[in-house]
Amino acid sequence: MASNPKAKQPKILILATLAGGYAGADSTGQAHADYPANTYILPIMCPVMFPPEFFVRAFERGIDGIIIMYSGTDSPYKVEADGTAALVNSSYALMKERGIDIRRLRLAAICTVCVKPFLKEVNQMVELLQGIGFVKDELAAPVTASA
Amino acid sequence: MPDKQKAARKAASPDKEEVRVGVYTCHCGGNISHVVQCERVAKALGKMPDVVVARTDPSFCSDAGQAIIEQDIQELGINRVVIGACAPSLHEQTFRNTVTRAGLNPYLYHHVGIREQDSWVHDGDPEGATEKAVRLMAAGLAKARLLTPLEPIRLGAEKGALVIGGGVAGLRAALDIAHQGIRVTLVEKSPFLGGRMAQLESIFPTDEEPRQLLHALIEQAAAHPSITILTGAEVTAVSGYVGNFNLQVTQHERGLSEELAEALLAACEQEAPDNFNYGLTRRKVVYRPYPGCYPSTPAVDWEHYDGRPIQVDGKAVVLKDKPQVHALTVGAIVLATGFNPYEPRQGEYGYGEITEVVTLPQLIRILAQVPQGEPLIWNGHPVRDVALIHCVGSREIEGVHTPQDDGQVNNYCSRVCCTASLHTALELRRRFPEINLYELYQDIRTYGRGHEEIYNQAQSAMVHFLRYRGEKQPEVAAAPPGDTHPALVRVVDTLTYGEEIEVPVDLVVLAVGMMPSPIDALVDMLKVSRGNDRFLLEVHPKLRPVEMAVRGIVLAGTAQGPMNIQESLSAASAAAAKVAALLGQGRVELPPFVARVDESKCDGTGACVEACQEEGAIALQTFQENGHEVRRAVVTPANCTGCGACVGVCPKRAIDVQAWTLAQYEAMVDALAMDIPAFAEAEK
Numbered sequence: 001m002a003s004n005p006k007a008k009q010p011k012i013l014i015l016a017t018l019a020g021g022y023a024g025a026d027s028t029g030q031a032h033a034d035y036p037a038n039t040y041i042l043p044i045m046c047p048v049m050f051p052p053e054f055f056v057r058a059f060e061r062g063i064d065g066i067i068i069m070y071s072g073t074d075s076p077y078k079v080e081a082d083g084t085a086a087l088v089n090s091s092y093a094l095m096k097e098r099g100i101d102i103r104r105l106r107l108a109a110i111c112t113v114c115v116k117p118f119l120k121e122v123n124q125m126v127e128l129l130q131g132i133g134f135v136k137d138e139l140a141a142p143v144t145a146s147a
Numbered sequence: 148m149p150d151k152q153k154a155a156r157k158a159a160s161p162d163k164e165e166v167r168v169g170v171y172t173c174h175c176g177g178n179i180s181h182v183v184q185c186e187r188v189a190k191a192l193g194k195m196p197d198v199v200v201a202r203t204d205p206s207f208c209s210d211a212g213q214a215i216i217e218q219d220i221q222e223l224g225i226n227r228v229v230i231g232a233c234a235p236s237l238h239e240q241t242f243r244n245t246v247t248r249a250g251l252n253p254y255l256y257h258h259v260g261i262r263e264q265d266s267w268v269h270d271g272d273p274e275g276a277t278e279k280a281v282r283l284m285a286a287g288l289a290k291a292r293l294l295t296p297l298e299p300i301r302l303g304a305e306k307g308a309l310v311i312g313g314g315v316a317g318l319r320a321a322l323d324i325a326h327q328g329i330r331v332t333l334v335e336k337s338p339f340l341g342g343r344m345a346q347l348e349s350i351f352p353t354d355e356e357p358r359q360l361l362h363a364l365i366e367q368a369a370a371h372p373s374i375t376i377l378t379g380a381e382v383t384a385v386s387g388y389v390g391n392f393n394l395q396v397t398q399h400e401r402g403l404s405e406e407l408a409e410a411l412l413a414a415c416e417q418e419a420p421d422n423f424n425y426g427l428t429r430r431k432v433v434y435r436p437y438p439g440c441y442p443s444t445p446a447v448d449w450e451h452y453d454g455r456p457i458q459v460d461g462k463a464v465v466l467k468d469k470p471q472v473h474a475l476t477v478g479a480i481v482l483a484t485g486f487n488p489y490e491p492r493q494g495e496y497g498y499g500e501i502t503e504v505v506t507l508p509q510l511i512r513i514l515a516q517v518p519q520g521e522p523l524i525w526n527g528h529p530v531r532d533v534a535l536i537h538c539v540g541s542r543e544i545e546g547v548h549t550p551q552d553d554g555q556v557n558n559y560c561s562r563v564c565c566t567a568s569l570h571t572a573l574e575l576r577r578r579f580p581e582i583n584l585y586e587l588y589q590d591i592r593t594y595g596r597g598h599e600e601i602y603n604q605a606q607s608a609m610v611h612f613l614r615y616r617g618e619k620q621p622e623v624a625a626a627p628p629g630d631t632h633p634a635l636v637r638v639v640d641t642l643t644y645g646e647e648i649e650v651p652v653d654l655v656v657l658a659v660g661m662m663p664s665p666i667d668a669l670v671d672m673l674k675v676s677r678g679n680d681r682f683l684l685e686v687h688p689k690l691r692p693v694e695m696a697v698r699g700i701v702l703a704g705t706a707q708g709p710m711n712i713q714e715s716l717s718a719a720s721a722a723a724a725k726v727a728a729l730l731g732q733g734r735v736e737l738p739p740f741v742a743r744v745d746e747s748k749c750d751g752t753g754a755c756v757e758a759c760q761e762e763g764a765i766a767l768q769t770f771q772e773n774g775h776e777v778r779r780a781v782v783t784p785a786n787c788t789g790c791g792a793c794v795g796v797c798p799k800r801a802i803d804v805q806a807w808t809l810a811q812y813e814a815m816v817d818a819l820a821m822d823i824p825a826f827a828e829a830e831k
Contacts, residue, residue, distance in 0.1 A: 009275075011820060019687055026234045029263025037275030040282060040819045041264050043235070045740065045807055048758075049791025057813065062820035074678045077696060077790040079760045087795065112688060 009038040010064035010129040012122070015050070016041050016110070017080070021069025023112035031115050035122045046075070048083035052091035055105055056098055064135045065104045065125045069118070072109030099139065101132055166292050169225035170201040170284060171216060173208070173232035175262050180205075182266035184277045188231065191281045197292055199223055208238050213245040220249035227291040228256040231284045234263045236690060252296035254739065254806055259287040282819050289814035297739040297805055300784045304390030304478040304735040306330060308726050311382060311669070312483030314342020315712060316704025316719040318364040320481045323723030325373040329730055332475055333368065334396055338379045338446030339436055340365050342485050343705075346423060346508065348515050350712055351570040352597030357712075358439065365441045377473065378442060385672045388763065388785035389699030390735040392480060396473040402447035402466045403433065410459045411466075412445045419451035424512040425488075427505075433457070433466075478730040480673070481722050482683060482695075483703040484666050489540025489557065489659040492549065496536060496657055497623040502526050503634045504623060504655040507535070507568060514574065523579050525654055526633070530582060532652040533575060534636045535568050536621055537588040541660030547618050559680045561660030561709040565591050566598045568658040569605045576608045584610045585650050587621050587638050595711060613640045613648060623655050661709040674762050675700060682708045693722045696788055697761075698737060701725045739805050741787035742794070744780050748801035751778030755793030755802055761786055765793060 016022035022043045028035070047068045055066055068088065073081045084107060092102040108121045132138070170192040174180035185203040193201035200219055204212045207230060219225045228246050232238060235258040243253035261280045269276035306329055310321045313335030321333045340361075344350075347357040368374050377398050384395035403411055415433040420426040423436040432448040449468045456463035488508045491498035498504045503526065505513065517523055523530040541564060543556035550556050565588070572584050586605070591612075593602045606612070615621055621638040632651035640648050663682045670677060675695050678684040683706050686694045693702045703722040704715035729735055742755075742765065751767055759765045764786040767778050780793070780802060791804045803809060 013816065013819060023236070023687065023690075026236065026260070026263040029234070029267040032267050032270070034271060035268055037265075037269040037272050037279045040279065040286070041260075042286065042812070042815055044812075045804060046790040046792070049794040049804060049807070049809065050812070051795045051809075054809065054812065058816045058820070061817055062822075063816060072679075074684060075676065077760075077788060077792075078674065078676055079758075079790055079792045083758075083792055 008134075009036075010134055011062060012039045012065045012067065012125050012129070013058060013063045014039055014041040014067045014069055014122070015044050015047060016069040017046060017071050017075070018043050019075060020071030020112065021108070021110040021118070024069065024110040024114045024118045027113050028115045028118045033115055033119055035119055036126050038126075039122055046070070046077045046080050046084075048077075048079050048087055050087065052087065052094040055091045056094050056100065059095070059098075059100050059104060059135045060139065062136055065106075065129050067106045067108055067121055067125055069108050069110040069121070071111065074109075074111065099141070100135065101138060103128055103132065104135060166197045166227055167199045167223070167225050168197045168227040168229060168288060168291055169216065169219045169223070170198050170288060171207050171228070171230045171232075172201070172203045172261070172280070172284065173212070173230065174203060174205045175233055175266075176206055179232070179262050179266045182270045182273050182276045183261060183280045184273065185280075187277055188280045188284060192284050192288065195285060195288060197227075198288065199225055207232060208241055213241075216242070216245050217249040220246060220251050226251065226255060227294060229259065229284060229287040229291045230256070231259040231261040231280060231287070234260045254297040255291075255294050257287045257291045257294065259283050282821070285818040285821065286815035289818040290811045293808065293811045293814060294806065299739055300737040300741065302388075302390040302735045302737070302785055304730050304733055305476050306730050306733055307332070307475075307477040308479045308481060308730065309334065309382075309392070309394060309475060309477045310481040310483060310703075312342065312485055312704070312706070313337075313340040313376070313378065314483060314485045314704065315344045315361060315364065316485070316706075316715040317342070317481070317483035318361070318368050319716050319719035320483055320703045320723045320726075321368055321374055322364065322371065323720050324481070324726050325371050327723070327727035327731060329373070329727060331374045332396075332477065333374060333376045334380045334382060335376070335378045336381050338399075338401065339440045339442065340368075340376070340378065341440065344712060345437065345440070346512065348511055349570070349574065351566055351601055352595070358437070362439060362441075369441065379446065380473075382669060382672065383472075386763070387476075388783070389729070389737070390478045390785065392477050392699065394475045394477065396475060398471045398473060399449060400447075400468045400470065401442075401444060402449070402468060403445055405444060407459060407464065408444050411457055411464060414457050414459050416457075417451070417453060417455060419448050424516075425506070425509045427509055427512055428516075478735070479699045479701065479726045481701050481703050481726060482669075482673075482675070482706050483719065483722075484664045484669070484683075484706040486661040486705040486709070487664055489561075489662050491539060491657055491659065492551075495549075496539065496621070496655065497625065497634065498657060501623065501625050501634055501655070503653060504657065506539075507564065507571060507656055507658045510571060510654075510656045514578070517578075519578070523575075523582070528633065528653055530579070530653040532583045532585070532632060532650065533654045533656060534585040534587060534650055534652045535572060535656040535658055536623075536636075537565060537568055537586065537658045538617070539657040539659045540662070542589060542617060544617050547620075555679075555681075557660060557662070557680070559660075559709070560592060562592065562594070563709060563711045564658040564660055566593045566595065566601055566711070568656075569593065569601045569610070571656070572605050572610050573601065573608060576610070585613060585636070585652070586610055587613045587615055587636070589615060589617055595713065612642065613638050613650075614642045615639060616641060626651060661705060663706065666706075673697060673700060674760075680708065682706065693718055693725055698785070698788075699729065699735070737785070739784075740789040740807060741784045741805060742782045742789065742791070742802055743805050744782060745801045745803070746779060748799045749779045750799060750801070751780065752798060753778075753780075754796040754798060755780050758792040758796040760792065761788055761790070764788070
């Protein structure tokens, strides 16, 4: 998928656990499976280290979508499965408060060889952002009564 | 040491001093540069703040490439290094060594993966890939600015290991560890060594006698001066951490003195189901599972012994269990707790309702009791037709198969049952040539060396193959009275294009899969993780395949998942190698990626302690400061896994995981979010 250098692309941040999503992204690379280049993967030990404010701050800085790729119940960290789900729920609450569409933050269990699920998650986020647009536009818009 | 390097070393201290970053973009022999315009990346990064030098090279991991980085550190006073190259899993350690050789702290280097996660996945979009490389490298630079020098965690280590499980994997691990001069305590829950392998009669692909092989291992282990064997024993308490685990092991009384053992065995009248034969037969409650077992002294089945006296030489002897408690300190623990065969639920393929339905492990024990040359009789009838059904308790499908008590189905393949089933079919063919054999399978997975030959031999030996689909399982029913055979198997056979075939049989054999041993208490005590399949979970299936996330605990054999004996032994030797590497020096060196408390910010809210799930990793302590009592969190690095659960909940941002701090992530996000013109400007 070639990017148009003149067209601004939404930015997708992928926080990927070393034991899961990050290795899954490497596997996707080894398979030479194509996906859009506006995706930036940062390795993490475990998602529970982030407070909900971290995600909101990232959106406010101009990250349009965030995918947390964790190891789910297959994590080496006991806290990861339940802790991450709780974190995402708290983050959704804060995002709603700040008028950020909660679909911009997704949680996905990605294993070390999950090439297809990795691509599916990325492509779904790309498709979503094509529909809902840039986060800065959303933040600039006046907040309407929540549903 | 050159002056600039001294300056750099000084700058690397936490004091506010000049940060001087070297940024290196690797062509990776064209793997990256065929897509990413590395020179543009270097040019863009070179104009960013704090970057002293930005270079490219065909291969920075080569000796020549590494020499460039070393030279820059020494001659340009570089005190932070960012390298964009292949995946960190491949060369992160290489470059840590590079910067260390040049005199820089190894944790002042950051690796950015721009091959697997950039050039290899965006080869149709070189412009996008180049921009992405710039952003990722800029994020790496942002992190590098905030890196601080770190030292590995060094702990004294007890030069001893505990191996839990006395089956083939535990024995192999114990011997391999002991051969490295490390003291081993081998704890086996049952009164005898050997595990599941002792219940087999012949092992594929070599057709050797398993108990002979086990005997050789047991003899060596029992004779080894560095190995202590505790049978009838269980771990009942654990504390401490890698290098210094403190354990309590509770050992049941064997119950019999050497002098009276044989007399008690002979005189004992009470019986119980014989677990060695999977409950098909009964044995005395004073017993040996099989001739030649180790230890040879009979044991008492405390679960079933009812306390009645046993008459020996006119004396009434009452056996008493007085468990002994052993205290151990070890540096590492090997979990070789093995597996249980899947126990079909009542009525599954007629199991427990039709007496002609048995499991494959039961059939192996049945055959062991039939003398060579004698016919196979079951329930008083000669066996003429046998159906072996594969994948019982394996490859189950949610919505099709009945979930177990925990609500799960076993969706994994147990891997060994196909070959085991075919191997047993060949044994039946050899011993009872007149029997008709039917293998009902989904897929044949004879994946190991020499296993496919067993499949070929079974085909040549006129074993009939019927293939069913997972969502349409075969059905087993009792035949109507007066029928020629006691049971009837119905299968929709995809090999004959979906024809429903009825096979009248005398025996139905369920090739059951593997389930992990019931070790809930041990899992809770050790705080180790299990996968969705309930087997113990390694840190990483490829990169750290026998290590658990709890440092100092390693896996051997089928505790980790279905394996054949060869694989179990390989895993056991790998586990032993890990233990030897860990404890060989008498001290343990661990990565410094653990939580660290900023004392100036911590006011003892205790949120971190509440969030932490690692035993003994963090606690609140009270200190006296300027005449006041203050409470602060204190981390025990050896117990911390670096998950960061404490970081996310701290209201004061007073705790972070070293080298993975929240501030570093925020800086990286800022770099990623930077507007395009910033890069365009940088390229001018």
